[in-house]
Amino acid sequence: MPASATIASAMTAPAQTSPPTTPDATSIRLSVAPMMDWTDTDCRVFHRLLAPHARLYSEMVHANAVIHGDRAKLLAMDPSEHPVALQLGGSEPALLAQAARIGAGYGFDEINLNCGCPSDRVQAGRFGACLMREPALVAEGVAAMIAAVGTLERPVPVTVKCRLGVDDDHDWDRFRGFVDTVADAGCRMFVVHARNAWLKGLSPKENREVPPLRYDWAWRLKRERPDLQVIINGGIASLEEAVAHLDHADGAMLGRAAYHDPYLLHRLDVALFGGALRPRQALLRELRPHVEAQLARGVPLRHITRHVLGLYHAQPGGRAFRQVLSEGAHRPGADWSLIERALAATRPSAGLAA
Numbered sequence: 001m002p003a004s005a006t007i008a009s010a011m012t013a014p015a016q017t018s019p020p021t022t023p024d025a026t027s028i029r030l031s032v033a034p035m036m037d038w039t040d041t042d043c044r045v046f047h048r049l050l051a052p053h054a055r056l057y058s059e060m061v062h063a064n065a066v067i068h069g070d071r072a073k074l075l076a077m078d079p080s081e082h083p084v085a086l087q088l089g090g091s092e093p094a095l096l097a098q099a100a101r102i103g104a105g106y107g108f109d110e111i112n113l114n115c116g117c118p119s120d121r122v123q124a125g126r127f128g129a130c131l132m133r134e135p136a137l138v139a140e141g142v143a144a145m146i147a148a149v150g151t152l153e154r155p156v157p158v159t160v161k162c163r164l165g166v167d168d169d170h171d172w173d174r175f176r177g178f179v180d181t182v183a184d185a186g187c188r189m190f191v192v193h194a195r196n197a198w199l200k201g202l203s204p205k206e207n208r209e210v211p212p213l214r215y216d217w218a219w220r221l222k223r224e225r226p227d228l229q230v231i232i233n234g235g236i237a238s239l240e241e242a243v244a245h246l247d248h249a250d251g252a253m254l255g256r257a258a259y260h261d262p263y264l265l266h267r268l269d270v271a272l273f274g275g276a277l278r279p280r281q282a283l284l285r286e287l288r289p290h291v292e293a294q295l296a297r298g299v300p301l302r303h304i305t306r307h308v309l310g311l312y313h314a315q316p317g318g319r320a321f322r323q324v325l326s327e328g329a330h331r332p333g334a335d336w337s338l339i340e341r342a343l344a345a346t347r348p349s350a351g352l353a354a
């Protein structure tokens with residue numbers, strides 16, 4: 001059924017009528033964070049090749065954009081990406097419900113609500129991290145989304161990504177109250193970016209670095225609410241750290257480390273789910289059909305190669321690899337042969353070192 005045909009029924013859907021669904025417990029063990037301008041469909045297709053079992057997240061898309069914008073672009077997704085979540089921004093329950101239904105119609109496996117973004121634009125729109133102060137409104141939004149997508153033939157779970165609090169609000173009971181209120185509305189999974197968001201005085205970038213991380217709060221949440229799926233996010237930079245979190249929570253979500261060092265994703269996938277490590281160049285060559293299909297659609301090569309620049313992070317030849325791609329991808333007619341040249345610029349293959 002085309003997504004547009006489902007909008008009216010989403011608007012009139014009754015309050016939640018079936019038990020909330022949850023994402024499957026295996027894929028949530030490892031996930032790649034939603035990142036604006038980064039985790040577009042090209043990025044996710046690449047990450048999927050590296051981490052066949054991980055859960056992937058889209059960039060945040062505002063509910064209004066989903067409803068009124070260029071859906072073919074905003075909700076572009078390749079079938080290889082599953083399981084993949086659509087992250088929505090917004091706070092108006094009816095719009096969120098409508099957008100969630102459209103997202104589910106496009107095949108996304110989860111609808112995630114952003115309650116963690118601190119940008120000024122987002123604050124002005126009364127969504128993102130400032131929603132941590134409005135648990136009742138978030139609960140209403142979640143209930144409306146579940147009513148819209150939880151009862152589909154293929155029910156789609158509705159999840160929330162949040163912070164610990166905002167500004168200098170370090171009150172465990174308030175954080176716990178937020179989670180309890182939203183869980184009562186049917187949300188079974190919380191991705192906890194384990195630091196506060198400071199709504200005044202810090203840029204979004206600083207807001208990912210300056211407020212101190214408090215993993216203990218996310219772990220405590222899992223201890224006190226073992227019935228909920230709790231995913232830890234924030235500052236996880238190595239395989240060992242990610243694996244250690246799994247003793248305390250249901251999953252580890254990596255953002256910047258996965259993007260800047262995508263081979264870490266591959267190592268994590270193998271460590272958590274088994275299989276043999278594969279060389280970087282073999283993994284990258286699997287991207288060729290996607291690259292060629294996108295080029296045929298008119299997508300410039302640089303839109304795709306920007307996501308693979310970190311593949312040889314801290315490896316011999318890594319700099320040359322990046323240089324060949326960065327310099328060549330802007331040239332008219334750039335095609336797959338550039339990627340082969342970048343691979344050739346790395347050191348000759350020596351088993352997994354390649």
Ligand SMILES: Cc1cc2nc3c(=O)[nH]c(=O)nc-3n(C[C@H](O)[C@H](O)[C@H](O)COP(=O)(O)O)c2cc1C
Pocket residue numbers: 033034035036037038059060087114116117161193208233234235236253254255256257
């Ligand atoms: C470039 C960039 C864009 C981001 N965009 C989003 C977003 O759209 N939605 C969201 O919930 N978080 C967003 N984040 C935050 C990440 O999802 C994640 O919570 C944060 O980077 C902390 O995880 P990390 O330390 O593993 O990177 C973004 C982060 C970065 C670096």
